[in-house]
Amino acid sequence: MHLSKVALRNYRNFSNAKFVFSKGINTIIGENGSGKTNLFRAIRLLLDDSMKRSALRLEERDFCRGLGDWRGHWVIISLEFDEVSMDEAIQALFLHGTGDIDDDEQIERSTYNLIFRPNQEVRGRLAQLDDGDSDGLASLRSLITIDDYEVVITGRSFADFNDNQVYTSIVGDFENVIFPTEFNPAEIGARIPPILSISKEISFTFAQALRDVVSEFHNNRTNPLLALLRHKSSEINQAEFQPIVDQVGSLNSSIENLSDVSEVRNDIKQTVNDTVGDAFSPTALSIKSDLSDEADKLFQSLKLFVAETDDGYEGAIHEMSLGGANLIYLTLKLLEFKYQTRNQPIANFLLIEEPEAHIHTHIQKSLFEKISYPNTQVIYSTHSSHISEASKIRNVNVIGKVDGRYEAFQPSTGLTPKQIIGVERYLDAVRSNLLFAKSVLLVEGDAEEILIPIFVNKALGLSLDELGVSLVNIRSTGFENIALLFHDDRISKKCSIITDLDSPFFDTNIIATDTEAEKNYKQSAIRSSHSGATRKVKFDAFCNNNAWIKPCYATHTFEVDLLLSKNNQMFVSAINDVYSDAATINTAKQELLSDDISISGKRSLTMANSSGKGWFAITLGQYVTHNINIPDYIWDAIVFSHQNFNDDILEKILSYRIKCIEEDLIIWREMVDTTTEQAPNWYADWNNYIQPRADALPNLKQQFESFQLGLSEIPDILQVLETSFPDNPIISLLRRI
Known part of the structure; x- marks a missing residue:
């Protein structure tokens, strides 16, 4: 089973985007801020069992800003899977939750959706509005808060959520104020009971884009080494571990019996007695060593030391280079993934965000080419041209901006x-x-x-x-x-x-x-x-x-x-x-x-x-x-x-060109001033060339200032340039825009 499609509606920077995936290795390419992290978070909300359940409850900031007023709209995250196993247990899971065809047939395709929508009471009030009642809609929307929203997990959907007509028919037409009276249309799928969850049946590992590797290793919740050790602690051989338990017990006793510890304990007891008297003093007071004899807690004290240089010195993570630390982190996350797959889940997913961070270009390509596991779908996001070079274009999604909206493109379609x-x-x-x-x-x-x-x-x-x-x-x-x-x-x-x-x-x-x-x-x-x-x-x-x-x-x-x-x-x-x-x-x-x-x-x-x-x-x-x-x-x-030479860009260009004219005038005047009487014609020609430009410069500056204030347009500036500065290089550009 593999993820074949992700459809996003109104989620973060995506108003309407469709990502298409293949078996094996897939690559997500996009500029900074294009939404690669948002895509991964959307997938994780439904598939990553390590995320808190409360994360499904979205917030106002999760709505796409392009909506303007988010109130009343739905956020939809829809995952589609292909080649669902024919195993009876797996079929049962999807037939009860995410099957796309009749219950008496085996399925090979399935859907799994997170829908964040207004509750039924709000949807009912929207449906009661008269068609075209814009004032009524505005009044109703002003009362909607995020607390009026509900989370619904569905499967067995057959709606194309990327189709604007389908979305409008399900959610409503806000422009014309037409809302459906069917509150739970069949095409959005059937609700999945909380007891069923795909995330519990799959192996899913996410390696985030690292900003501070050292902090990750210091945090017990995110430390990848600790995650591996915890996994192993449940498999530990008790016969091998018992001597350590005995040593911990002996060590605790030795610490408690130290003379200094005993002296401090007695001093505390005496001071309490002197302060409140025998009647109110504790009946007993001890200082005990709390060194755990549980494997899970003992493993928290273990640290990773690595030698990067030929001298054999093994340093802690904080002593490593950024690239070396990142490589170790990725290695541990991959090992964590291997441990998970031993349980033979129904599907294996590995998401890696920007693996190239701080890593040498040769290692980047090697990583991409070697991270390939049987029956595993790997999805990268990257800024690296070296990784994109090694990617198969048929397995690439490119995120780009079109008319102010971020969309996903499939280059091989x-x-x-x-x-x-x-x-x-x-x-x-x-x-x-x-x-x-x-x-x-x-x-x-x-x-x-x-x-x-x-x-x-x-x-x-x-x-x-x-x-x-x-x-x-x-x-x-x-x-x-x-x-x-x-x-x-x-x-x-x-x-x-x-x-x-x-x-x-x-x-x-x-x-x-x-x-x-x-x-x-x-x-x-x-x-x-x-x-x-x-x-x-x-x-x-x-x-x-x-x-x-x-x-x-x-x-x-x-x-x-x-x-x-x-x-x-x-x-x-x-x-x-x-x-x-x-x-x-x-x-x-x-x-x-x-x-x-x-x-x-x-x-x-x-x-x-x-x-x-x-x-x-x-x-x-x-x-x-x-x-x-x-x-x-x-x-x-x-x-x-x-295409879009906006006002900010034009201001920078015009400011630069005015500065160039000023610099040229200074140079030309210096040349004229140093001209001797032996070249009077040259002097006259250049002076006739310079003076008209010097005289026109204040008018050009005035037009530019008016443009900055929004009081004039590019044609006004172009007219001054064509009249007084006909050889200026940007005239050709301004005529075209």
Whole structure:
């Protein structure tokens, strides 16, 4: 038997989420605060026998904040199991509590639900409201408190709690004020008697994400070593243990008979007698040693000592490294799980929260690959790309945010086995970062991977990470192998594809005077152009009718289109890092500054290819300034992926750009002030360039302050920029948002 589905309605950060699980090892991936811990707690409420029964009684904070007013709504946690054993005792358990089909049939699927809902009196009052009576509903809801709620555990349900229409039909339509008169509809399942509990029939171990291992070991309730010893204390050989009992008794007597102890006892007795007299003094008074002779209590005094270094020194847990202590903790929890499975329960579940905490990357992968037990379902949650790399995409759930709501995505839904294999081959430790991202930018080469993050940071004062965009280098044009993950049926996250069309930027017609090298160069360009055109047709068809993917094309190549966006000076600055010969340097500079793209473009590619595009990108990155002109197709990709440039982000960008303008004005004025009479035309040109910007800056600042106060909009700021700062890099961005 294994857990096949978890449905959550209105529980903590999940308004409506469905998780799908397989036999064996499963992985939960999600950013910080996405709800991985909440999912595990929801499962534990129904399956973890170590949780207090009172935990089932939820609180106001357990309702999803997205509801606004939680009063009247239900929290539903529904677990579905597959491959339920045909064992007669197990069938009896599920038929009485959680069976999904007729009682005279054996079942292979079962459900187990926790429902937290208003009591019947409140549901009755909701049902009595007239349809559409919003005022009456508001008045009634204002009187509801958490004490008006009840906990119901059900099985044998057949409702799809993730279906909004089903939920509305069961709970009620709050928007239109229509509530059902059937208080216990059959589809939510039959109540399970308190005497029956799946948690008592299974093996369930939960290893939490550790924040303080030392505290865990010092707490008798959470100490994993003590849990193991307690388990063994019930199996202890009494013949072996009796000598210890005898020694404890002898030790207690020896302590009691110490002369100092006897003296203190006599002094206490005498002082009491002197204080209240014989009539009111105790008839007897002793000081006794209370060292227990019970195995369970004796085991509490045992501590674990571990040697991490080659010198053989064994230190206590608090002396270990964080990674070492975490590894020991996980090891003990796994051993606890092994002890439980010896009792041969009907199912074995092992939940491990963020096993990678403080653990070296090589150990992370080893942990994931080796923690596999027969007839056991393992569910991890993780932030580690090394663990996600080793995960099977068909056994992965990704938690992401869509329109302000956290949802669960199953990346392999609807994919063929061949497609799944293709995805898993591509998702190495670097590329698997896209599973954790809020949105994704796919690029095809090292140059884009290196320079685009620098461009964004210099232009906006924010990194791609701050925008929540993860850039992933596919290192080829096989984007479909990864991009197919982004789909309504799989991962609902925006993904932009940046690739080159490789259209020629020079005359490719072969003429009689062409050298053999020139002919080969032109023929290569023609082939690349045909490949680019074919790729565009394929990508456009691939992305058609998919709102989550957008292809963005460089007309020529990354370097050439970068040059065409008026970044010639940046390439010129890198000449000395590429060439050492003075003549070549001079020629390269003239060519890069040429208005003829067939000349400047060819030189930019020659420089890029001279030492490899990756190395040239690193070189070029040193000369990127805040006045970088990012090509339009890259802005298109960034805006599509990020989508929501909210006011907070725009304020940061605008504040940064105003600071950049102020810094430029200072530098330009210093340059003008140091200009000699030998360059009067240069002086006049620059002064005419600087003064209008200096005059317009107060107006820009005023518009920005108005925007901060909510008194103006982005179009107002854009108008000032276009009029007075027409070369500002963020104009292209603001026009798009």
